Every structure is written in C-alpha cells, then in structure tokens.
Amino acid sequence: MIYADTAEARFIDRPNRFIAHVELDGRTETVHVKNTGRCRELLLPNIPVVLEKSDNPNRKTKYDLIAVRKKKLGWINIDSQAPNKVVKEWLTKQDFDVVIPEYSYGDSRIDFYMEKGNRKYLLEVKGCTLEIGGTGYFPDAPTVRGVKHIRELMKAQKQGFWCGIAFVIQMNGIDEVLPNTETHPEFGEALSQAKQAGVHVLNLTCSVDKNSLEITSPIRIT
Structure with missing residues (x-):
C-alpha cells in the first residue's frame, strides 16, 4: 500500500492517545495518531515522523501520523489500519x-x-x-x-x-x-x-x- 500525500515533520508531544503535536514547516500542527497503542519507545521528542494529509476538508486535524523513524531500524509504520x-x-x-x-x-x-x-x-x-x-x-x-x-x-x-x-x-x-x-x-x-x-x-x-x-x-x- 502507498500513501498518496505525505510530509515529514518532527514529533513534539502526545497529549492523549488520539492526537499529537508536531513541528511541520516551522509551525506547530495538531495531528491525528493512527494508533491507540502506547508507542512510548517510538514517539520521542524531536524524532522524525511522517504525516499523511487527509482528503476530508471538514476534519479538525488535517494530517494523520503514520510513521516514525527509529535509530537502526529506519521507518516504522504505526498506522493501525x-x-x-x-x-x-x-x-x-x-x-x-x-x-x-x-x-x-x-x-x-x-x-x-x-x-x-x-x-x-x-x-x-x-x-x-x-x-x-x-x-x-x-x-x-x-x-x-x-x-x-x-x-x-x-x-x-x-x-x-x-x-x-x-x-x-x-x-x-x-x-x-x-x-x-x-x-x-x-x-x-x-x-x-x-x-x-x-x-x-x-x-x-x-x-x-x-x-x-x-x-x-x-x-x-x-
């Protein structure tokens, strides 16, 4: 499977299991996390992440967080779907x-x-x-x-x-x-x-x- 519209960002924090804050193009963006698991060892401050832009203009969050970069392993897909x-x-x-x-x-x-x-x-x-x-x-x-x-x-x-x-x-x-x-x-x-x-x-x-x-x-x- 291939994600159509993606962008790289930097992880800031995760206030709850559904959303996270990331730095995207110099601004703070609230994004949906497509994984309700803990992911504590992955979602660390300043770690590179990948976002997929939603095609729904009415959504509260414009992006889904779908992947995280981990040292030695490279990209890890965390999209639960x-x-x-x-x-x-x-x-x-x-x-x-x-x-x-x-x-x-x-x-x-x-x-x-x-x-x-x-x-x-x-x-x-x-x-x-x-x-x-x-x-x-x-x-x-x-x-x-x-x-x-x-x-x-x-x-x-x-x-x-x-x-x-x-x-x-x-x-x-x-x-x-x-x-x-x-x-x-x-x-x-x-x-x-x-x-x-x-x-x-x-x-x-x-x-x-x-x-x-x-x-x-x-x-x-x-």
Missing part, C-alpha cells in the same frame, strides 16, 4: 476462491474469512510496532479484544476451520514476534494455548518506507 489493508492485498495473491473481511464468527468479528475448495479459513491480523533487542513484541498495551479473538479461533479450529493469527511486522529487519507477557500475561497464555490447539501463528515480514508498506514474507497459506 495498514496491517489489514496489506494482508488483504497479500491474500488476493494466494488463489483463494473467497476472501471476506470483517467476518462475524461467534461473539467476535474476525479480520478475514477465506475459502479454497471445500476448506474454510479464519485469519486474525495484528500489527507489530514494538521492537526490543531485535525482536518484535505484541501487544504494546493490554488487549482484552485480542485475547477474545484468540479464544474464538481456538473454537473454530476445533470445528474444522484452518485458523491463524498473522503478525504484520511494520518495520524492516525484524522477522519474529513474541508475546509481550510483561505487558499482558493473559495474551501470552492465550497465544500459547492457541498454538497447542493447532492455530497457526504467522510472522509476516514487511518492506517499510516513509510512504509505503508491503508484505515481503514468502509464507503461503495452504
């Missing part, structure tokens, strides 16, 4: 007969339902932006919703679905994601139980630039 978009692109290249986003299953809405022949698939997508010591971690904040989705996938697996959790690694040079048990132990426990139940865990590596994100992983779902 991007993982589902690139996974949809990725799935269209894998010969599925049906790909349906936002599929209702049980008490949850799973990111993708697919069919190939007589086989049915459910895939939940998680974006990873947290890197520690060369490894990706998820989540960077507690996610009750994430645990709920894992439980639903375990039920579906027992009912004959192929079920998977795809971690989209929104940074260059990282190829593994581990559960951030320090931040959310329950997520780590649920992920471990899911693996034992046969749920597939996919680490999707990406090519990230300041205005683009593309899955480069050789993994194919069969």
Whole structure:
C-alpha cells in the first residue's frame, strides 16, 4: 500500500492517545495518531515522523501520523489500519476462491474469512510496532479484544476451520514476534494455548518506507 500525500515533520508531544503535536514547516500542527497503542519507545521528542494529509476538508486535524523513524531500524509504520489493508492485498495473491473481511464468527468479528475448495479459513491480523533487542513484541498495551479473538479461533479450529493469527511486522529487519507477557500475561497464555490447539501463528515480514508498506514474507497459506 502507498500513501498518496505525505510530509515529514518532527514529533513534539502526545497529549492523549488520539492526537499529537508536531513541528511541520516551522509551525506547530495538531495531528491525528493512527494508533491507540502506547508507542512510548517510538514517539520521542524531536524524532522524525511522517504525516499523511487527509482528503476530508471538514476534519479538525488535517494530517494523520503514520510513521516514525527509529535509530537502526529506519521507518516504522504505526498506522493501525495498514496491517489489514496489506494482508488483504497479500491474500488476493494466494488463489483463494473467497476472501471476506470483517467476518462475524461467534461473539467476535474476525479480520478475514477465506475459502479454497471445500476448506474454510479464519485469519486474525495484528500489527507489530514494538521492537526490543531485535525482536518484535505484541501487544504494546493490554488487549482484552485480542485475547477474545484468540479464544474464538481456538473454537473454530476445533470445528474444522484452518485458523491463524498473522503478525504484520511494520518495520524492516525484524522477522519474529513474541508475546509481550510483561505487558499482558493473559495474551501470552492465550497465544500459547492457541498454538497447542493447532492455530497457526504467522510472522509476516514487511518492506517499510516513509510512504509505503508491503508484505515481503514468502509464507503461503495452504
């Protein structure tokens, strides 16, 4: 996926999880942060960031903050909507007969339902932006919703679905994601139980630039 209208700026602060102040062309601009996670290790004073200009003239904020530059790693995409978009692109290249986003299953809405022949698939997508010591971690904040989705996938697996959790690694040079048990132990426990139940865990590596994100992983779902 490619962002059409972007600009570089410098991060100032983040008053709450929805907005940030940045320095753009010598002025302070209030922008929308497209990630409600903590991102504490990324959004540091004076760090380079990338903004996408909104095409809605009636919005209160003209820009979305979509990427942050981190030493040694380069640009990290923090757009929480991007993982589902690139996974949809990725799935269209894998010969599925049906790909349906936002599929209702049980008490949850799973990111993708697919069919190939007589086989049915459910895939939940998680974006990873947290890197520690060369490894990706998820989540960077507690996610009750994430645990709920894992439980639903375990039920579906027992009912004959192929079920998977795809971690989209929104940074260059990282190829593994581990559960951030320090931040959310329950997520780590649920992920471990899911693996034992046969749920597939996919680490999707990406090519990230300041205005683009593309899955480069050789993994194919069969």
